Amino acid sequence: MDPQPSVAAVIEWPEAPVTLGLVSHTLTYLSVATESRLSGTLSNDASASWGRILQWQSYDHMNHDLTLAHPSKVLSSSYTIRKALIRKHYLSRCVSAYLTKHSGDSPLKSGTPRTWEVEISWSDEIDDKWTDELWDLGMVLDENREREPEDRRWFILKPGMADRGNGIRIFDSKDALQNIFEEWDENDDDEDEADDDQEDDSGTGIVTSQLRHFVVQQYISTPLLLDPTERPIFPFLDTKCASITLPHLRLIHITREFHLRAYVLARGALRVYLYTNILALFSSAPYGPPSSTADQEGNVDLTPHLTNTCLQPDHSEEHVRTLDELVGCTVLGASEEETLSKEDVESIKARMGDIVAEVFKAALENPVHFQPLPNAFELFGVDFLLSHPPPSASPSSSCPYTVSLLELNAEPAIEMTGKRLYWLLHGLFTGIGEVAVRPWLEGHEAEEDRKKWCMRKVLDVQVRGGW
Structure with a gap:
């Protein structure tokens, strides 16, 4: 009988075929043998049969008891307890308690509505x-x-x-x-x-x-408004070059609200990374303040404000760009004519990293509802809104816009990103493999390579041991 493989990879994403494909490709890239991959939820005695086990699957299909019982043998793609981050009311309570103790210069003070x-x-x-x-x-x-x-x-x-x-x-x-x-x-x-x-x-x-x-x-009444058609999509071009800025052809801009979707990787206990290829998700309808679309009963047309990709007509890729693609776009509604510069984008990313780090620090102070494990990692989708700072705000030399944290999502719906930006998702999962999985497989770190995978480390604290 052939010897059992040293690592068994368990993958299970029944409602997310794109995620399943990306995970499978990453395992091949990491040289985890195809025949060692299992499907389904493992029993608690699986560690004795298979040796080391990688559970890279949805939260509901994962054996969390196995994660907790065998920290040296099992690596899992989700923390067991993280409600402080992913439930809106828990997150609100967590941030409020943190700011009570750390009001000072915390980025969360101005970075949360x-x-x-x-x-x-x-x-x-x-x-x-x-x-x-x-x-x-x-x-x-x-x-x-x-x-x-x-x-x-x-x-x-x-x-x-x-x-x-x-x-x-x-x-x-x-x-x-x-x-x-x-x-x-x-x-x-x-x-x-x-x-x-x-x-x-x-x-x-x-x-x-x-x-x-x-x-x-x-409600943030001064959102940053852009016209995504300044970056028209040309599907016949290479995917990384399929959006080109043509502002000189635009005579009338269509103002649209958007939010930023950042992918954040947390690993162990605890390092946190911001994936620097960030999405900008636009509404399908021109922006109008709530007062302009409210009826006599106060019911507001949500269409100009709903920027989630899954709520757009036909889940169209037309409403999705990357933040880097927006460089050169006109900032609409500004007091003076201005464009979004490369320096602006870099400062926005830096501010996002600061806020992400701080929200994880806040969660760590709520150990009942967030418990990072040394043998786990997890991908979060973190949503931000850009807005013009209020007139009373102190000017910031680092970032000209206010960056506000909206929410964190577990198991983000990457299925909605679209084919044009599949390269971004491929790079994301390759980065997860390199930063979170390979060190566990090989037993040593490769921190010098993380920038190559667009993984910017924003937090590194020792909670309860590590790898």
């Missing part, structure tokens, strides 16, 4: 919240009644456990927020009768079992 947490199951509970956790938010909303529509402050409601833009709503009054919860009450009643989950036409519906924990974030 003001946020309120609220726990509510039914719309008739909202009245009690105005005298409790939402008291100061209620004061702002009361002031809004005296303001003209264009001068009102707006807020975004997000379910704490939803993703891909599901359940997001925008409001500027107590009545509008009440109507949102009443709408979900009705959907819940319909579910009881039809035994089916409700989803609205915009694709932002939500399973009512997720409707308990929410965050309310202050």
Whole structure:
């Protein structure tokens, strides 16, 4: 009988075929033999049968007991406990507690929008919240009644456990927020009768079992607006050169909101890396402030504000660029004519790295809900919004724009990136293999090579041992 291979790679991504292909390619690149790859969830005694095991699979299919029980033999592609990062209400609580102790010059102080947490199951509970956790938010909303529509402050409601833009709503009054919860009450009643989950036409519906924990974030009223058509896509060109800047051909710009999607690798306990090829995800509709699209009941057309790729028509690649591709684009709505420069992009990346490092530090101070393991690594999709700094803000020589952290996502939906930018994903997974997996396979580090894989180390702390 042939001897068992020294490393068994377990891969399982039933709902993410692109991820499965990238993981498989990376294992081939790392010379992990094809015949050593398994499928499915391993039993707790698998370590005795297979020796060292690499579990590179989705969280729900992974044997976390195996990860915890055999730290010297098992490497897994997810931490077991990381709710402090990936659940919006936990993240809000985590950041708030951290800033209470480290208010100083923490990048999170200006790098996160003001946020309120609220726990509510039914719309008739909202009245009690105005005298409790939402008291100061209620004061702002009361002031809004005296303001003209264009001068009102707006807020975004997000379910704490939803993703891909599901359940997001925008409001500027107590009545509008009440109507949102009443709408979900009705959907819940319909579910009881039809035994089916409700989803609205915009694709932002939500399973009512997720409707308990929410965050309310202050709407950023001065987002950085660009016209992605200044970088038209030419599919007949090589993928890395398929977007060319032609600003001199644009006579009328179409302003669109966008957010940045950064891929962040955490490994061991704890090093954190920012993958420097960053995506810019644009809305499919021209931007307009909420006041311009709100009806008499306060319902806001979300289309100009929804920048998630999965919510765009046909999941079109037309709305996806890289941050580096935007160099030279006109910054629309600025007080003076300006373009996004290469130096601006580098300063934005540096600021993103600072914020990522700080949010992981905050999570480390919440060990109940974030427990990094020496024998695990994980890929996160981290979303940021760029905006013009308020007039009262102190000028920054390092970054001319405000970089705000929106959320962190586990198992980011890379399936939506598209074929044009497949090279970016290929490079990402190659980098994960080199930075997180090869050191475990070979027993030594290769830190000098990480820049070659576009992996910028932003945090290196010793939590509980390492490799």
